[in-house]
Amino acid sequence: MKTNKGMIASAALLALTVGIGPAYADKKYDTGATDTEIKIGGSGPFSGPASVAGQMVKSVAAYFAWINTKGGINGRKINYIAEDDTYSSAKAVEVTRKLVEQEGVLLMAGSIGTPTQLAVSGYLNDKKIPQLFIATGNSAFYDPKVHPWTIGNSVTTFTEGVLIGKHVGQNWPGTKVAVLFQNDDLGKEYFAGVKQGLGDKAPIAASVSYEVSDPTVDSQIATLQSSGATIFISLSTPKATSQAIRRAYDTGWKPKMIIPSIVAQIQGTLAPAGLDKAVGVITPTFIKDANDPHWANDPATIAFLDWMKTYDTQVTDTALAIAGYDAGETLAEILKECGDELTHENIMKHASNIKAFHPSLMLPGISVTTTPTDYRVIHQMQFESFNGKNWELYGAVVTDAD
Amino acid sequence: MTVMSTMPDDNRADALRRSLIYTVIGVSLVLALLAPAFVSSYRIFQITTIIVDAIALLGLNILTGYNGQISIGHSAFYAIGAYTVAILTVKFGVPYWIAIPAAGLTSYIFGFLFGLPALRLGGAYLALATFALAVATPQLLKYKLVDTWTGGTLGMSVKKPDVPAWLPINQDQFLYYLCLLIAVGMFIVGRNLVRGRVGDAMMAVRDQPIASAAMGIDNSLLKTKTFGVSAMYTGVAGALGAIVAQYVAPDSFTFMLSISFMVGIVIGGAGTVSGAIYGAIFIGLVPDLASQISKAVPWALYGCCLIACVFLMPTGIHGVISLLAGKILPGLRTKQ
Numbered sequence: 001m002k003t004n005k006g007m008i009a010s011a012a013l014l015a016l017t018v019g020i021g022p023a024y025a026d027k028k029y030d031t032g033a034t035d036t037e038i039k040i041g042g043s044g045p046f047s048g049p050a051s052v053a054g055q056m057v058k059s060v061a062a063y064f065a066w067i068n069t070k071g072g073i074n075g076r077k078i079n080y081i082a083e084d085d086t087y088s089s090a091k092a093v094e095v096t097r098k099l100v101e102q103e104g105v106l107l108m109a110g111s112i113g114t115p116t117q118l119a120v121s122g123y124l125n126d127k128k129i130p131q132l133f134i135a136t137g138n139s140a141f142y143d144p145k146v147h148p149w150t151i152g153n154s155v156t157t158f159t160e161g162v163l164i165g166k167h168v169g170q171n172w173p174g175t176k177v178a179v180l181f182q183n184d185d186l187g188k189e190y191f192a193g194v195k196q197g198l199g200d201k202a203p204i205a206a207s208v209s210y211e212v213s214d215p216t217v218d219s220q221i222a223t224l225q226s227s228g229a230t231i232f233i234s235l236s237t238p239k240a241t242s243q244a245i246r247r248a249y250d251t252g253w254k255p256k257m258i259i260p261s262i263v264a265q266i267q268g269t270l271a272p273a274g275l276d277k278a279v280g281v282i283t284p285t286f287i288k289d290a291n292d293p294h295w296a297n298d299p300a301t302i303a304f305l306d307w308m309k310t311y312d313t314q315v316t317d318t319a320l321a322i323a324g325y326d327a328g329e330t331l332a333e334i335l336k337e338c339g340d341e342l343t344h345e346n347i348m349k350h351a352s353n354i355k356a357f358h359p360s361l362m363l364p365g366i367s368v369t370t371t372p373t374d375y376r377v378i379h380q381m382q383f384e385s386f387n388g389k390n391w392e393l394y395g396a397v398v399t400d401a402d
Numbered sequence: 403m404t405v406m407s408t409m410p411d412d413n414r415a416d417a418l419r420r421s422l423i424y425t426v427i428g429v430s431l432v433l434a435l436l437a438p439a440f441v442s443s444y445r446i447f448q449i450t451t452i453i454v455d456a457i458a459l460l461g462l463n464i465l466t467g468y469n470g471q472i473s474i475g476h477s478a479f480y481a482i483g484a485y486t487v488a489i490l491t492v493k494f495g496v497p498y499w500i501a502i503p504a505a506g507l508t509s510y511i512f513g514f515l516f517g518l519p520a521l522r523l524g525g526a527y528l529a530l531a532t533f534a535l536a537v538a539t540p541q542l543l544k545y546k547l548v549d550t551w552t553g554g555t556l557g558m559s560v561k562k563p564d565v566p567a568w569l570p571i572n573q574d575q576f577l578y579y580l581c582l583l584i585a586v587g588m589f590i591v592g593r594n595l596v597r598g599r600v601g602d603a604m605m606a607v608r609d610q611p612i613a614s615a616a617m618g619i620d621n622s623l624l625k626t627k628t629f630g631v632s633a634m635y636t637g638v639a640g641a642l643g644a645i646v647a648q649y650v651a652p653d654s655f656t657f658m659l660s661i662s663f664m665v666g667i668v669i670g671g672a673g674t675v676s677g678a679i680y681g682a683i684f685i686g687l688v689p690d691l692a693s694q695i696s697k698a699v700p701w702a703l704y705g706c707c708l709i710a711c712v713f714l715m716p717t718g719i720h721g722v723i724s725l726l727a728g729k730i731l732p733g734l735r736t737k738q
Contacts, residue, residue: 047701048658084693084700086658089557089651090643094451101444115556119649122559138556183546184554211546 026341032106033342038335039079040064041099043092043120044112046084053112055315056135057082059324060110060331062312067328073335081105089119096120100129107132107347110153110327114138125149130347132334133327137262139189142375144352149344151351151370153327155261155286155378157186161193161235163284163381163398164258168231169201170398176205178229178255180220180244182236183209190235190260197400205229210240217243225253232257238269245273245281258282261381265319270386279388284381284398286366287326290318292390300360322361329359330368330377365397422731434582438575447646448686450578453585454642456682459666460592460675461635466664467673468596469628470608471521474660475532478539479509479633481655483640485543488560488650489551498563502584502641509637510630517629521622536660540652557651560644581642588635593675595631604628605673636663669711671720680719684711 032039044057064078072078081103083095092113099105107130111117114136121140124131125147133153134141137160141152155163168177179194181187187209198204206227208220217240224232225248232255234244241263248255257280263269264283288295290308295301308321315321335342337350352375356367366380380399384391438446462476486505490496496504520531543552552558565576595601606614607621615621644650662685670681688707693700715722 048656050653088654088656089649090647090654093647093649094447097444097447101442101447115651115653118556119559119647119651122648184549185556213546 028341028343028346030106030343031104034076036076037079038073038076038342039081039103039105040110040331041096041103041105041108042080042082042110043085043095043099043108043116044082045087045116046082048086048088050087050113052317053087053320054084055317055320056112056324056327057110058314059312059321060328061324062315063307063325063328063332066307066311067332073332074339078332078335080110085113085116087113087116089116092116092119093123096123100124100127105129106342107344109133109331110135110324112136112323117141121147121150128344130344130351132347132351133331135323135327138185142377144373144375149348151375151377153323153330153377155381156376157189157260158193159376159379159400160260160284160381161190161195162197162400163193164190164233164260165194165197165199166400167197167284167383167395167398168233168258169198171395172231172256173201175202175231176227176229177202177231177233178205178224178227179207180217180224180232180234180236180240181207181209182240183211186237187235194233194235202231210236212237212240214240216247218247220244221247221251221253225251225255230255234259236260236263238263238265241269242272245270245278249274249277256280256282261285264391266386266391275388278386281386282383283386283391284383285391285393286363286378286381287322288361288363289391290322290361294390294393304361326359326361329361330354330357333357333359363393363397418731422727431586435579438571438578443572443574446574446578450574450581450646451643452682452686453578453581454639454646455663455666455686456679457585457588457642458636458639458663459670459678459681459685460589461632461639462663463667463670463672463674463678463681464592464596464604464635465628465632467667467671467677468601468608469604469625469632471625471629472525472529473532473629473632474529474657474664475535476633476636476663477655477657477659478532478535479513479636480640480643480659480663481539481543481650481652482509482512482633483637484644484650484655485552485640486637487641487644488558492558492560493551498645502638505641506634506638509640510634513633513637514626514630516633517626521625521629532660533657536657540656543652543655552652553650555652557649557654559649560647562645562648577646581646584638584642588638589675589678592635596675600624665708669708669715669718671718674718674720676723677718677720680723684719 042057042060044054045051046054061080061082064080067073068077081099083099085092085095096108108124109132112135117134118140121131128149131150135154136152137154137157139156139158141150142156179191181191206224206229208223210217210220221244232248234241234257236244241259245257248257259281261284270278288301290301290304304325312321334347334350338346352370352372354368354370356369358367363382368377369379370377379401380397382393382397383395384393437449458480462473465471465473483505486508487501490501490504491498516535520528523531544555562573562577565571565573569576603619603624607619607624611621666681666685667677669684671677689704692703696703
């Protein structure tokens with residue numbers, strides 16, 4: 001919709017001459033925004049082997065459907081269009097181009113899929129279309145120098161590594177540490193973070209890598225155990241993590257074990273190892289686990305669970321629903337701040353200047369902050385330890401800033 | 403009717419038919435050349451994807467339609483083409499006019515080598531062997547030893563070719579014309595191949611393997627070469643597909659891609675050249691339409707659409723079009 005500039009200008013002039021305060025801010029729209037609607041696109045796998053992950057995008061859509069029932073944002077309804085990219089990067093390019101060029105969305109947000117979103121970030125950045133709040137920890141989505149129009153919605157792998165390292169250094173200074181890491185970008189990035197976080201507070205007695213294709217990590221555990229370390233950081237994906245938990249217990253090593261947040265699922269990772277063997281395992285987190293009885297009386301959690309029952313009916317995975325709800329909440333906040341200037345540029349300006357915004361499901365004391373030179377949205381995590389049934393938060397929030 | 407009296411009739415009908423076909427092809431080409439001036443950039447991108455798929459379908463059709471060998475592993479050759487072009491242009495800075503033929507050649511070699519042992523298998527057994535290829539490829543691309551080249555799970559971006567400075571068109575339009583040019587070339591070559599002696603030999607091997615061997619055709623060599631040529635077509639399509647999508651990642655080349663190629667040739671018309679084009683339009687547009695109609699059950703709709711096509715058009719879209727043309731202009735009816 002085009003604004004009649006002449007009319008507004010004369011109205012502004014009139015306002016000035018009669019001296020009734022400042023003129024109304026000019027409404028400014030890029031394609032996808034009107035007086036009544038904001039069009040947003042998102043993509044994720046809704047079919048095919050990875051289709052569970054698509055529940056996150058469906059949750060973002062459900063979040064905005066709910067916002068619309070409450071009157072939308074600044075009087076505008078949110079038209080969130082979610083497309084199925086089947087986790088194929090070729091298909092992701094196709095649906096993203098369709099959303100941008102055919103549907104004319106103002107921005108892309110709340111998508112999931114690291115390779116698929118990497119595949120479209122070049123295109124979106126060339127077109128200067130904001131690509132916001134993707135569920136990924138990959139650092140490529142948090143680098144304003146490489147992709148100035150792209151911001152993720154999680155803690156970066158590196159930051160999480162730093163926080164794990166700092167936590168160990170603060171709580172057990174001087175204790176020998178053993179590290180297992182997956183021999184790929186993910187594992188190496190975690191490990192680099194851990195090293196930085198540890199600094200000279202605690203020595204790394206041994207570090208071994210494993211391949212995703214390795215059938216077991218038994219030999220790696222043996223090497224790590226023989227180093228005499230009593231803290232064991234396992235920077236691994238679910239299968240290897242389960243194996244490491246079980247093996248470290250069965251051999252009688254029983255170190256203090258730390259695993260990354262992405263694998264900290266009780267059913268998916270700890271149960272296969274044996275819940276009794278996982279007692280005492282530590283992981284960092286930044287979000288409230290709605291299934292945890294600890295939050296049963298938390299108003300935000302109650303509101304979330306109500307919403308999930310009423311609006312997010314297609315979604316079964318609570319963690320993905322939380323991720324979608326959280327992305328929706330942060331995005332809604334930014335759109336609210338943008339007011340009537342709904343341009344690509346203004347959205348990016350607000351998305352890269354978030355000042356300690358606290359989404360309702362984030363842990364107390366943890367907030368979202370970005371600056372134009374630092375797109376990492378989350379800098380803090382709190383640690384929790386497994387008691388055989390649930391995760392129990394303990395200690396203070398750890399932050400990566402010194 | 404005597405033979406004498408039908409001869410001139412047939413010739414006339416033949417000439418008429420041919421001139422009509424050439425007119426249709428000519429008009430379509432002119433429309434295709436003018437299209438970028440009239441449709442949006444996204445539509446051009448979509449048509450480019452369809453053109454690329456048509457090349458892949460022609461490749462599979464040469465193998466399955468004309469030579470009777472079922473492959474559900476063509477996603478692997480598509481991936482080989484895509485990765486060849488990606489690695490050559492990104493890691494080595496090779497220009498596109500070398501990288502695309504190189505992708506075709508690489509796929510030909512892989513297809514030929516895979517064909518050597520596999521083509522001793524027939525029917526369902528060959529299908530299973532090619533299935534193995536389709537499911538293994540995405541994993542192999544992520545494999546440790548090659549991931550510095552392939553970019554592992556995350557894949558890598560591919561740049562679109564730069565438009566020559568003297569051409570007043572944008573990158574999407576340039577890519578469209580490039581794909582169109584390559585497709586037209588490959589369709590002419592493909593048509594001549596299947597209409598010529600080689601094509602007759604392919605069909606003889608398909609229909610009467612014993613008779614064809616008796617006539618002096620080296621059945622297994624011909625089958626292997628056909629497999630190679632088929633893989634080459636699909637590889638070139640993969641190369642263009644990678645450039646169009648500007649990205650390659652292992653999970654784009656799953657078994658589902660092979661199946662959609664198979665769907666394309668059957669719906670378009672197995673054993674026909676133009677069927678590849680109809681099939682590409684079908685696999686390019688119908689899944690999209692299905693998801694527009696219903697977000698909840700797009701694949702069920704797609705499935706219904708497939709079943710309807712198979713029942714109502716047993717000879718594919720090509721068959722229906724020639725049937726209709728024959729009904730409207732009886733003189734054009736293909737002589738049998």
